[in-house]
Amino acid sequence: MQSFFEYIWQVREEWLEWCRQISREEMLKPRTGGPGSILYTLFHVIEVEYSWIRAIQGKEDEVIPFEQYDTLEQLKKLSNDCRAEIMEFMEEGLFANKDERVNVSWENQSYTKDEILHHVIAHDIHHIGQLSVWARELELKPVSAHFIGRTEHGKS
Amino acid sequence: MQSFFEYIWQVREEWLEWCRQISREEMLKPRTGGPGSILYTLFHVIEVEYSWIRAIQGKEDEVIPFEQYDTLEQLKKLSNDCRAEIMEFMEEGLFANKDERVNVSWENQSYTKDEILHHVIAHDIHHIGQLSVWARELELKPVSAHFIGRTEHGKS
Numbered sequence: 001m002q003s004f005f006e007y008i009w010q011v012r013e014e015w016l017e018w019c020r021q022i023s024r025e026e027m028l029k030p031r032t033g034g035p036g037s038i039l040y041t042l043f044h045v046i047e048v049e050y051s052w053i054r055a056i057q058g059k060e061d062e063v064i065p066f067e068q069y070d071t072l073e074q075l076k077k078l079s080n081d082c083r084a085e086i087m088e089f090m091e092e093g094l095f096a097n098k099d100e101r102v103n104v105s106w107e108n109q110s111y112t113k114d115e116i117l118h119h120v121i122a123h124d125i126h127h128i129g130q131l132s133v134w135a136r137e138l139e140l141k142p143v144s145a146h147f148i149g150r151t152e153h154g155k156s
Numbered sequence: 157m158q159s160f161f162e163y164i165w166q167v168r169e170e171w172l173e174w175c176r177q178i179s180r181e182e183m184l185k186p187r188t189g190g191p192g193s194i195l196y197t198l199f200h201v202i203e204v205e206y207s208w209i210r211a212i213q214g215k216e217d218e219v220i221p222f223e224q225y226d227t228l229e230q231l232k233k234l235s236n237d238c239r240a241e242i243m244e245f246m247e248e249g250l251f252a253n254k255d256e257r258v259n260v261s262w263e264n265q266s267y268t269k270d271e272i273l274h275h276v277i278a279h280d281i282h283h284i285g286q287l288s289v290w291a292r293e294l295e296l297k298p299v300s301a302h303f304i305g306r307t308e309h310g311k312s
Contacts (some may be wrong), residue, residue, distance in 0.1 A: 003274060033289030033298075082218075111304055118159060119303035125278050126301040129285020133189030145282040147275040148267055 001095055001117055007147050008045075008124040009083055014074050014143040016043060026138065027114065034130035041131055043069055043078070045124045050082040052120050055104045056113055057089060148156060157251055157273055163303050164201075164280040165239055170299040171287060172200060172232050182294065184226065190286035197287055199225055199234070201280045206238040208276050211260045212269055213245060 019027055019038065027039040035044040047064050054061065069078045086094070098114035111119075125145075132142035144150055175183055175194065183195040185237040203220050210217065225234045242250070249300055254270035267275075281301075288298035 003270075004278075005285050007274070033292035109305070114159075115304050118163070121300065122160075122163060122303040126280040126288070127283040129282040130289050132256060132282070133286050133289040136189035145278065147278040148271050149265070 001121075002090065004121045005090075006088070008079070008121060008128075009146065010150070011092050011123070011128055011143060012042065012045065015128065016072065016079065017141075018143050019072050021047060021140065022138065024071075027072070031134050034127060038131060038134060039070060039072070039075060042067060043072050043075055045074070045127050046079050046082055048123055050086070051106075052104075052116050053089065053094070055084050056094065056102050056116055058102075061105045086099070157277075158246065160277045161242070161246075162222065164277060164284075166306070167299060168198065168201065168235060168280070169286055171284065172228065172235060174291070174296075174299050175228050178294065180227075183228070187290050190283060190291070194287060194290060195226060195228070195231060196222060197232055197283050201283050202231070202235050202238055204279055205276050206242070208260075208272050209242050209245065209250070212250065212258050212272055214258075217261045221252065266286075 019034075022038070028037045030037055034041045041062075043066050050064070051061055064078070069075045094113075095117070098112060098117075100113050101110045102113055102116060103110045128143075128145065132145065135142035169179045172290055175198075184193045190197045199220075199222050206220070207217055211236070220234070225231045250269075251273070254268060254273075256269050258269055258272060259266045284299075284301065288301065291298035
């Protein structure tokens with residue numbers, strides 16, 4: 001599970017770097033098929049991941065306003081800050097007691113930690129797949145999505 | 157790991173069903189940003205998954221020609237057949253000895269079983285994310301990508 005988090009964080013970092021080549025207008029332009037713009041999609045995966053991990057920790061949900069993080073530099077800072085907090089929690093038991101049930105404030109449901117961890121990983125990879133289509137629509141090469149090697153492969 | 161496979165197979169099944177609402181022409185139309193058409197993308201995730209799992213089994217790589225599976229019914233059959241074979245192998249040790257190294261015929265590299273399993277899962281979810289953009293471009297609702305509940309959520 002930890003290696004999936006390392007993977008999604010590395011890919012996210014590379015997408016944040018990738019954004020440097022496009023204008024602020026392109027970054028914020030609404031697009032078809034994802035949560036919104038390229039920058040908003042990156043914000044969304046960071047925010048959703050952070051919310052679920054906070055729920056696992058039994059912490060209250062914290063609404064993060066996109067308006068405060070709608071530049072590449074601010075979003076990078078948010079990404080680094082959230083990741084640092086999650087990494088700390090990794091050492092303190094994020095992956096322990098996976099069958100423990102977690103109540104989430106935004107739903108009348110409880111899930112196991114294990115279900116939530118799977119959900120967060122799938123959620124991230126899914127939205128990054130959307131970014132890759134938009135990149136090609138902009139005639140730009142997307143960040144590699146490969147888990148193995150993080151380079152080109154015959155069997156991609 | 158097994159629950160990720162169950163998730164990607166369920167989502168794939170739902171996408172194959174989803175395809176019933178679009179014409180054969182739309183299914184096979186080349187699109188920007190993924191491996192090709194909607195049908196080819198579904199073929200691609202099935203084929204790549206199957207190839208990597210065969211490599212883990214120490215079996216020779218088998219080239220599956222898309223031309224033989226370019227209808228929805230044929231592709232469903234391929235999907236079912238490959239899945240049945242992988243499920244059988246699940247019971248016979250797919251997830252055992254995860255640090256075992258695997259040589260793959262299409263690369264001058266070896267990977268651990270664990271790396272390959274992660275790769276296959278990320279590969280699938282990534283391409284399914286691409287399908288979801290194309291669905292919206294066709295003004296159709298995509299299959300839900302949620303791992304949890306497989307229905308709509310506040311924190312999607």
